[in-house]
């Protein structure tokens with residue numbers, strides 16, 4: 174699959190994207206309410222605190238829901254269909270949009286344990302976080 | 308406080324949806340349908356002192372003044388609503404609120420969308436931007452959704468449907484029945500895109516799978532068009548010798564933009580919006596004679612039936628199976644055909660659920676008039692079940 178690129182990261186999201194080049198998936202942890210959050214935000218979406226720190230996600234997740242795109246949902250994916258677009262729940266709690274790779278789309282199921290796998294680092298210096306069956 | 312008794316809808320107009328609207332600007336469509344609604348209300352241009360429209364491609368800013376200038380209006384209240392498919396419904400209570408606040412007396416609420424044929428421009432191709440579809444978008448969507456193809460509504464609603472079918476029992480046949488009965492309704496609405504083209508459950512289930520579990524005939528078809536209505540004060544409503552649809556209740560809730568970050572895929576914003584509308588109206592679910600539910604997909608209707616309280620959580624499939632959803636059935640649903648059969652002229656698609664409810668409450672449903680109708684429930688739904696707005700309209704104030 175040739176993925177669309179994420180575009181220019183903001184000051185807030187850049188640490189996340191830079192870490193992907195090292196094979197790390199960063200989430201935010203709130204110093205006030207201690208809840209985990211994704212995607213990177215300037216303040217905690219649970220309590221509004223700006224006291225956010227970075228934390229490495231362990232990479233384990235389960236499929237919360239998914240669909241098999243039988244038609245491309247973006248011009249860049251033309252010819253890649255069918256492919257799986259999914260929402261996975263990280264072991265730390267937050268939900269993340271991704272693609273389930275390295276398996277037949279028809280074999281994906283809700284609750285399926287999956288693990289993080291990064292694709293190649295692109296010209297932009299970032300890698301996309303994909304998930305494959307554990 | 309409640310919106311009950313603050314306003315009535317007296318005029319309504321709709322453009323017949325078209326596949327393409329070549330060489331017509333959106334402002335032209337707004338103007339055309341807006342003037343038709345004013346005429347239908349029995350009002351003059353000079354009677355209109357409020358305008359609610361929406362931003363759109365081509366006119367992303369300063370929409371009200373552009374439209375006020377085009378139509379020749381002078382307004383003491385001018386605004387836009389930007390709530391996707393919930394925009395039409397959300398306009399109505401905002402108009403009523405402006406009237407209740409003494410800022411306007413007659414508010415034109417107008418939606419329109421053009422649909423241009425994609426013509427390749429000569430010369431070098433423009434770069435699509437680093438993010439492709441999301442290239443110019445600076446929201447989190449461009450960074451965290453576009454790269455994975457979580458783009459467009461199909462995939463988002465498909466993921467809602469998959470989760471629903473994981474947690475609850477509903478058969479493909481039950482979901483398909485929604486599309487079939489709405490098509491039957493469209494067959495008594497000459498303005499519906501699919502007027503005259505009946506379908507069966509097998510047709511729906513044999514149509515191509517677009518994004519599992521959504522079949523092509525469970526998905527709306529985009530079109531061009533427009534819809535407008537005029538909301539007036541109770542005093543003006545009583546003066547006008549016109550059928551009225553009184554606004555009895557309204558409720559709204561917005562929780563997320565992208566479905567990934569919804570607090571829950573099952574506990575939706577539909578419920579708090581509907582509960583507030585029913586509480587404001589002092590009306591019960593079983594008094595509702597018409598459910599005009601946003602239907603970008605069959606799953607949207609199923610979830611809305613449950614979340615708006617017409618049946619229990621997880622009971623939508625059985626509810627659909629046990630009821631006749633046609634205009635002359637025991638649970639009239641989307642009597643204009645819904646967007647699934649009327650088509651979706653942009654935000655005028657969401658407005659079509661309001662205009663149909665208004666026409667029905669005004670007893671102007673013609674051949675598809677719901678008998679003994681006193682109350683109609685409308686749900687507007689924007690984004691990927693992101694923005695929800697519920698209205699209750701009644702024959703009496």
Ligand SMILES: [Zn+2]
Pocket residue numbers: 203204205206207208217218219220221222
């Ligand atoms: Zn917090």
